[in-house]
Amino acid sequence: MRRNRPSWLPQIARGIPVDAEPVTLSQRSIYILPTGSGLAFFGVLLVMLLGALNYQNNLGLFFTFFPLSMLLVSLYHTWLNLLGLQVAVQGGPPVFCGERARFVLHLRNSTARAKIALQAQASGAVAPAQVSLPPRSETSLHLWFPGEPRGVLRLGRVRLESHYPLGFFRAWCYLDSAAETLIYPKPAAWAPLPHPVPGGLHQPGEDQGRGADDFLGLRPYRPGDSPRRLDWKALSRARGLVVKQFGGERADQIWLDWDQLPPADPERRLRWLCRQVLDAHQLGQRFGLRLPEQQIPLGQGIAHQQRCLEALARHA
Amino acid sequence: MPDQKRVLYWMQPIPALSLLYALAYLPLIAQLAPAISLSFYALILLNLAAHRWTARKPGPWLRGLLLLGMIILVYRSHHSLVGQSGGTALLVLLLALKLLESRTQRDFHLLGLLLCLLIVVVFLFDQSMQIAFFYLPILLLNLARFALPYGEDQPSAAQALRLILRLGLQAFPLAVLLFLFFPRLESPLWERLPVEHQGKTGIKPWLELGNVRELVLDDALAFRVQFSGEIPPEKVRYWRGPVLWHTNGRRWTPSPPAGNEAAPMPILRAERTVDYRVFLEPTGRRTLFALDLPVAVSASDARITRDFQVLAANPLNQLRAYELTSVLGYRTTGLSLEEAEAALQVPAVTDRMKALVASWRKRAPTPEALVQRGLDYFRREPFYYSLRPPPLGARPLDRFLFETKQGFCEHYASSFALLMRLGGVPARVVLGYFGGEINPLSGHLIVRQSDAHAWVEVWLGDRGWTRVDPTAVIPPERVERADWLSQLAASAPRRFRDPAATQTLFHRLQLLADAVDASWNRWIIGLKAEDQRRWLEELGLGALGTYGLVLFLVLGAMGLGGLLLYLLRNQRRLPKEQVQQLYEKLRAFLHRRGIEPNAAEGPLDYGRRVARHCPELGPSVQAFVEHYARLRYGTLKADALQINWLRKQLQEIRKHTKRV
Numbered sequence: 009m010r011r012n013r014p015s016w017l018p019q020i021a022r023g024i025p026v027d028a029e030p031v032t033l034s035q036r037s038i039y040i041l042p043t044g045s046g047l048a049f050f051g052v053l054l055v056m057l058l059g060a061l062n063y064q065n066n067l068g069l070f071f072t073f074f075p076l077s078m079l080l081v082s083l084y085h086t087w088l089n090l091l092g093l094q095v096a097v098q099g100g101p102p103v104f105c106g107e108r109a110r111f112v113l114h115l116r117n118s119t120a121r122a123k124i125a126l127q128a129q130a131s132g133a134v135a136p137a138q139v140s141l142p143p144r145s146e147t148s149l150h151l152w153f154p155g156e157p158r159g160v161l162r163l164g165r166v167r168l169e170s171h172y173p174l175g176f177f178r179a180w181c182y183l184d185s186a187a188e189t190l191i192y193p194k195p196a197a198w199a200p201l202p203h204p205v206p207g208g209l210h211q212p213g214e215d216q217g218r219g220a221d222d223f224l225g226l227r228p229y230r231p232g233d234s235p236r237r238l239d240w241k242a243l244s245r246a247r248g249l250v251v252k253q254f255g256g257e258r259a260d261q262i263w264l265d266w267d268q269l270p271p272a273d274p275e276r277r278l279r280w281l282c283r284q285v286l287d288a289h290q291l292g293q294r295f296g297l298r299l300p301e302q303q304i305p306l307g308q309g310i311a312h313q314q315r316c317l318e319a320l321a322r323h324a
Numbered sequence: 325m326p327d328q329k330r331v332l333y334w335m336q337p338i339p340a341l342s343l344l345y346a347l348a349y350l351p352l353i354a355q356l357a358p359a360i361s362l363s364f365y366a367l368i369l370l371n372l373a374a375h376r377w378t379a380r381k382p383g384p385w386l387r388g389l390l391l392l393g394m395i396i397l398v399y400r401s402h403h404s405l406v407g408q409s410g411g412t413a414l415l416v417l418l419l420a421l422k423l424l425e426s427r428t429q430r431d432f433h434l435l436g437l438l439l440c441l442l443i444v445v446v447f448l449f450d451q452s453m454q455i456a457f458f459y460l461p462i463l464l465l466n467l468a469r470f471a472l473p474y475g476e477d478q479p480s481a482a483q484a485l486r487l488i489l490r491l492g493l494q495a496f497p498l499a500v501l502l503f504l505f506f507p508r509l510e511s512p513l514w515e516r517l518p519v520e521h522q523g524k525t526g527i528k529p530w531l532e533l534g535n536v537r538e539l540v541l542d543d544a545l546a547f548r549v550q551f552s553g554e555i556p557p558e559k560v561r562y563w564r565g566p567v568l569w570h571t572n573g574r575r576w577t578p579s580p581p582a583g584n585e586a587a588p589m590p591i592l593r594a595e596r597t598v599d600y601r602v603f604l605e606p607t608g609r610r611t612l613f614a615l616d617l618p619v620a621v622s623a624s625d626a627r628i629t630r631d632f633q634v635l636a637a638n639p640l641n642q643l644r645a646y647e648l649t650s651v652l653g654y655r656t657t658g659l660s661l662e663e664a665e666a667a668l669q670v671p672a673v674t675d676r677m678k679a680l681v682a683s684w685r686k687r688a689p690t691p692e693a694l695v696q697r698g699l700d701y702f703r704r705e706p707f708y709y710s711l712r713p714p715p716l717g718a719r720p721l722d723r724f725l726f727e728t729k730q731g732f733c734e735h736y737a738s739s740f741a742l743l744m745r746l747g748g749v750p751a752r753v754v755l756g757y758f759g760g761e762i763n764p765l766s767g768h769l770i771v772r773q774s775d776a777h778a779w780v781e782v783w784l785g786d787r788g789w790t791r792v793d794p795t796a797v798i799p800p801e802r803v804e805r806a807d808w809l810s811q812l813a814a815s816a817p818r819r820f821r822d823p824a825a826t827q828t829l830f831h832r833l834q835l836l837a838d839a840v841d842a843s844w845n846r847w848i849i850g851l852k853a854e855d856q857r858r859w860l861e862e863l864g865l866g867a868l869g870t871y872g873l874v875l876f877l878v879l880g881a882m883g884l885g886g887l888l889l890y891l892l893r894n895q896r897r898l899p900k901e902q903v904q905q906l907y908e909k910l911r912a913f914l915h916r917r918g919i920e921p922n923a924a925e926g927p928l929d930y931g932r933r934v935a936r937h938c939p940e941l942g943p944s945v946q947a948f949v950e951h952y953a954r955l956r957y958g959t960l961k962a963d964a965l966q967i968n969w970l971r972k973q974l975q976e977i978r979k980h981t982k983r984v
Contacts, residue, residue, distance in 0.1 A: 045433045045470070052437040056444045062512045066503075066849050067451040068444040071463065073502035075440055077495035078467060078488075081888065085491070088892055120901075121892075144901065173487055174470040175433075 023165055023182035030094040030116060033168075037181045038090050040083065046176035049079060079176055086177040089126070089170040092119040093141075095183060097163060100150070102190035102317065104282075108134070109155040109189045111163045115139065116146035124172045130163060158193045158278065159321060162186070190321040192282060193275065199283035200269060202262045202295070261306060262288060264316075265298040278320050285320070289313040299323055335481050337432040338375040340469055341423055341439075342368050348442055348462050349416060355449045357401035360413040363394065367420035374424070381425050390421060412445055432469075439466050451643065453844045464488050494888055501880045507870045508853040526607040527755050527776055529566035531576035533720055533734055540711065540732070542773040546757060547604040547613060548842050549769040556598055558759050560652050562616040562779065562791060563771060565756035567631040573671035574720055576738055576753050580631055581662035588628040589656045592788070594619060596652035603845045604644045610635045613756060613771075615650040616791060622647035622854075630663075631752070645850040656788030659750065667750030667783060673742065674722040681746040691749045691784050695792055698743050702736065703797045705729060710804040730804070733795040737778035740794040750783035754791075766839035899962035903955045906970045910948060910977065917981060927953045941977060948973045 024037045042050065053076050060068030093115060100110035111130075117123045120143050129136040134152040141147055153161060169180035264284045269277050281297070288295040289310075296306040297316045301324075304316055333339055346368050353361045367390075374380060382390070394417040395405065404410035419442065423435055443459045468481075468488040526546060527539065547563075568576035598615060612626055612634040621628060623646040625637040634648070659667075684697040706729055713730040716723045721739045724731050731739075737753050744751035758777035760769040779793040856873055857866065865872040911921040911930070919937055922930070931949035935942030951970060954960040 045430075045437075048434060049437050052441055056441055058513065060444055060447075061509050062514060063448060064508065064512075064852075065444070065447050065451065066851050067456055068447040069506065070456075070499065070503050070848070071440070071443055071447065071459065073506070074492075074495065074499040075463065075467065077498035077502065078491050080498065080885075081491055081495040084885075084889060084892060173491065174467065176470070 021182055023184035024095075026095055026097045026166075026183040026185045027187060028096050028098050030096040030114065031183075033090050033093045033095065033181055035091065038087060038179055039181065040087050040177055040179040043171060043175060043178045046079070046178075049075075049176055053079070079174075082174045083177050085173045086170060086179045088121065089123055089172045090168065090179050090181060093117060093123055093126075093168075095168065097166065097183060097185040097187045099161075099163070099187040099189040102192055102314070102321065103155045104192045105155055105158040105194040107155045109153045109161050109191055111151045111153070111166075111185075111187055111189060113137075113149040113151065113166070113168075113183075114146065115141060115149060117141040118144060120144070123170075125170060127169050127171075128166055129169070130166045153189075155191045158191050158275065161189045161191055163188065190318055192317045192321045193278040195283040195286055196276070196279040197283075199280040199287070202264050202284050202288070203268060261294045263296045263298055263306075264288065266300055267298065274323075278323055282317065282320055285313060285316045332481055336375075337429075337469070338423070338426075339372060341426075341432060341435050342372050342375075344439060344462060344466050344469075345419065345423065345435075345442075348439060348446070348459070351446055351450060351455060351458065352412065352416065356409055356413050356416075359397055359401050360417065363397060364416055364420050367417070367424055371420070371424045381427060387421065387425055390424075391418075394418070394421065408448060412448075415442065415445060436466050436469055451849045453841060453848075456848075464492055467491075494892075498881060498884050501877065501884060504851075505856065505873045505876045505880065507873045508851070508856060510853050526605075526609070526773065527565050527611070527757075529568075529578055529609065529611065529755070531568055531734055531738060531753055531755060531778060532574065533716065533731075533738070539773045539776040544773050545605055545838075546771045546773050546775065547602050548838075548845065549615075549760070549771065550601045550603075550767075550842075550846065551769070552599040552601075555762060555767075555769060556596075556615070556652060560616075561759050561769075562754075562777070562793075563613045563757040563760070563775075564616045564618065564632060564634075564754055565611050565613050566754075567633055567781075568753040568755065569631075569666045570669060571671055571738065571742065571753075573673065573742075576741075579666070580629070581660065581666045583662075584630045585627070585635070586630060588619070588632055589630050589789075590658050591617075591619065591651070591654050592657045593655040594651040594653070598650050598652060599647070600650075601645060601647045603842070603850060604640060604646070606641050606643060608639050608641060610637070610639055612636055612640075612644070612646055612648075614648050615652075616754075616756075617652075617654045617656075618648055618650045620649040643845060643849055645845070645852070654788075659783055659788075664750050664783070667752050668745050668748065670742070670745050673746065674719055676726055677722055677743065678746060680725070681743055685747055691747075691782065694747045694749055695744065695782055695784075695790075698740055698747075699792070699794060699797050702740070702794055703799070706802070707731075707736075707798055708802045708804055709795065709798045712804075733778045736794040736798075737780050740792070741780045741782075744780070744782050752781050754779055754781055758793075763835050763839055763842070765835055766842050768839075768842050770838055899964075899967060900956070902967050903952060903962050903970065906967070906974055907949075907952050907956075910945070910974055913974075913978060913981075914945075927956070941980065944973060944977050944980065948977065 021039065022037065024031055024033070053072055056068065056072040059065070060072055094117075096114040098112045098114065100112055103109045113128055115123075115126065122143055123141040125138060125140055126149075127136045127138045128149050128151055130151055130153075132153055134154060137149045137151055139147055139149050151163070151166065155161070163185045166183040166185060167180050168183060169178055171178055264281055266277055266281065269280055272280075281299075285295070285297065289308075289312075292308070294306050294308045295312075295316075297304040297319060299319060302319055304312075304319055307315075334343060346365065349361070349364055374382075395414070398405060398410055398413045398417065402410035402413055405414050419435065419438055422431070422438075426432055426435060440463065443463060446459070447455070465485075465488075468484045471484040471487050566578055567580065568578055569581070570577050570579035597619075600615065602613065604612060612621070612623075614621070614632075614634045617632050618628055618634050621634050623636065626634055626646060628634055634646075636644070680701075684694055684701075688694045688697045708730045709732065710730040711732060713724070713732065713735065714728045716728065721735075721742060724735050725739055725743075741751040741753050755776075755778050757771045757775040758779075759775050760771035762768075763770055777793075777795075779791060779795070781789045781791055784790050857869075860866050860868065860872045863872075865875075868875065907927065914934060915921055917938075919934055922933075925933070927949040931946040934945045948970065951966070951973070955962045955966055955970070960966065
């Protein structure tokens with residue numbers, strides 16, 4: 009597939025800046041060139057033309073011109089297959105290093121003709137994605153990437169192309185997207201136990217802490233609450249999902265600190281921290297994260313966990 | 325992901341290509357040696373078998389061996405690897421071998437493209453309409469194969485065919501434009517390999533008693549003629565072919581005097597000029613037939629000889645169109661000594677013949693009178709015109725003249741010419757065709773092999789070469805009628821033809837097919853650079869020459885391309901969309917009248933709200949929205965009728981509002 013694509017083209021070709029807002033593919037952003045088999049067809053047709061002309065064979069000429077015309081008409085179809093398509097690009101959900109990451113191309117076809125066999129390809133993607141859209145329809149296309157290394161995966165340039173209908177022409181456009189997908193560090197299998205918040209850091213004004221010791225009461229379940237704290241008896245008494253709240257000492261208030269980890273290379277530390285974050289969240293602890301250049305204050309809940317993981321992913 | 329669709333067996337590349345190649349080869353069976361055809365189909369079957377059972381391809385050694393075998397086979401069968409049939413044979417066998425070793429999509433694509441090339445090669449053998457319509461579906465099926473490989477979106481065979489038919493229809497006008505205006509070459513780019521042709525019938529350039537008779541029973545087409553003016557009457561439609569100067573008593577051969585090919589004999593008087601175009605079927609010989617007497621020929625490679633034959637430079641192995649000018653009244657002059665000698669050459673003849681001529685000469689001192697005597701002899705004596713004359717033995721002409729007195733045009737022509745020579749009048753035999761049937765549907769003349777004829781030319785001092793047709797003096801009642809001739813019906817030899825036979829429905833259908841075939845020959849096969857030049861001249865663009873054609877092509881292609889693009893981009897909306905559009909129009913219209921649309925509101929609520937605001941519009945708007953709701957959300961199908969009703973209703977509402 010890549011054989012005949014000029015390698016200089018991507019460098020000088022104009023891409024369309026695309027983000028979550030849909031952009032319509034216009035005439036000026038679509039490139040079109042014959043494929044390998046298209047060029048071969050032109051070559052065979054040229055031989056046929058010269059032969060038929062030389063032998064003054066009119067039937068041969070017609071049987072040269074007819075496929076030639078079909079070839080030219082198919083050029084229109086290939087071009088129209090991209091024209092008017094609306095595209096938006098979004099990063100996919102964050103993944104842990106080693107899982108497969110993705111980007112989502114939202115395609116909307118608001119024209120009256122079907123858009124058939126569209127292929128999206130980005131450098132580094134696992135495989136080109138292919139999809140067809142009936143008239144007035146929309147769909148999403150996933151571009152899968154290997155979720156490696158840890159950090160921010162930027163999509164960069166996407167080539168959206170089409171060989172429809174006969175594969176003799178390739179129409180394509182470049183989508184330049186700033187979309188990114190986060191790749192969290194792969195959580196270590198185990199991690200050193202974090203230190204509880206030392207007393208010196210105790211600040212009376214902050215005392216809404218909910219810890220593990222003293223039972224404070226019940227509150228409704230919120231997503232992200234540890235299943236260990238569910239009041240199963242309440243559930244069995246058909247009072248719905250309620251969570252036991254504990255309070256008192258700061259046993260559940262911890263700092264996950266880069267500097268307190270045993271000496272190791274940065275990626276290993278990040279993997280330990282990742283494990284700690286996941287565990288702390290799992291246990292419903294209030295935790296904060298200290299990285300060399302960043303500190304995330306104490307907090308709790310799924311959003312907090314994601315914020316911490318993002319900080320780990322973005323750690324330079 | 326959708327399940328892997330079961331792909332039809334004949335849609336897989338190898339079976340599909342094998343089938344297409346096997347079909348595309350069929351017309352070549354008649355052209356190539358049987359050994360080639362057998363090998364070709366054996367390779368195809370081998371390929372199918374390998375695909376079915378082993379999926380293994382022959383290794384390089386076996387392929388090399390097969391290749392060598394094929395080359396030897398072609399050379400042994402056609403004695404050449406590059407000639408028309410040798411080259412074609414080699415090409416088809418190489419393609420079959422390529423198919424046998426192909427495994428990648430790339431190979432299959434290439435084979436599909438080369439199939440197009442093969443089709444054009446076959447047209448070197450035959451350009452008839454039947455062949456064209458045979459190959460058109462093959463071409464389309466072949467191209468439909470290119471629509472197949474779309475991974476998950478693999479279309480069905482029906483979808484691929486629909487797609488290719490749509491593309492074909494859209495491409496057809498452009499193809500016609502290219503065909504009409506693409507500049508043709510006046511002379512070839514490189515030397516053409518001689519085109520071979522087999523199975524020729526037609527007039528042979530010699531006369532032996534019996535060989536015209538064979539032709540006369542053949543109703544195949546010899547040539548067609550399109551006259552630019554009125555068609556000359558039948559009695560002067562002598563189509564001149566080979567001229568025979570030499571005889572040994574049994575056989576006449578050309579052997580013209582030296583210098584015959586230099587230039588035509590001078591013509592003193594020429595009148596009644598006729599312009600026409602002849603479409604001659606391939607004969608394998610150089611003779612071009614012309615109305616007696618040709619004076620000019622358009623083809624650059626053809627010339628008129630001193631004895632007024634029109635000869636092409638090469639044997640005609642393809643349908644050939646040429647334009648001629650002839651004169652019906654003429655007087656030639658300047659008989660050379662060599663010609664006089666050749667035209668008076670006499671073989672050994674019997675005394676009876678000498679005596680017969682001597683008796684005529686006594687009473688007929690002039691050549692004209694001698695000719696008249698000769699004709700009178702055939703008319704007075706009981707000479708019969710018969711297709712089955714009795715056998716003539718060792719001295720055929722003597723026996724014909726004095727004993728059997730039954731014969732055909734060749735008997736009359738050869739014996740008459742010999743008698744004239746005995747009497748001292750220079751004479752020669754001319755072979756050709758006589759008459760021809762006018763096709764009333766297309767206005768052209770059909771000349772069949774059964775119109776083959778032989779006549780005599782005698783040299784009369786003050787009139788030059790003069791045509792004499794001794795067969796014509798045999799009165800109709802002495803034409804032998806036979807049952808076996810009536811089977812030939814309308815295509816029977818002219819003098820045996822039953823006039824009623826030309827009135828049957830079958831014959832009319834034959835004429836219709838002939839007219840279609842003639843237009844095919846004229847406009848498809850016969851289209852030439854001259855035609856294109858003439859069109860330009862008629863448009864006043866003659867001065868532009870080839871550039872005019874290119875201009876036409878470019879402008880036409882741009883026009884067609886623009887039109888196609890317009891049509892493709894403005895495809896009809898779907899019925900559901902039209903319904904929605906009408907509803908939006910209603911809301912936009914009423915919005916301008918002060919009724920705000922509300923996105924959250926259903927059509928029925930909207931209708932009720934409109935009715936509250938403008939009671940006078942209420943009923944019609946409510947009818948509209950109810951109908952709309954049923955089309956949009958209900959089971960009512962949105963067809964043209966329903967959409968039209970909505971459209972009318974909307975117009976009503978608009979009109980009504982304006983009145984209010």
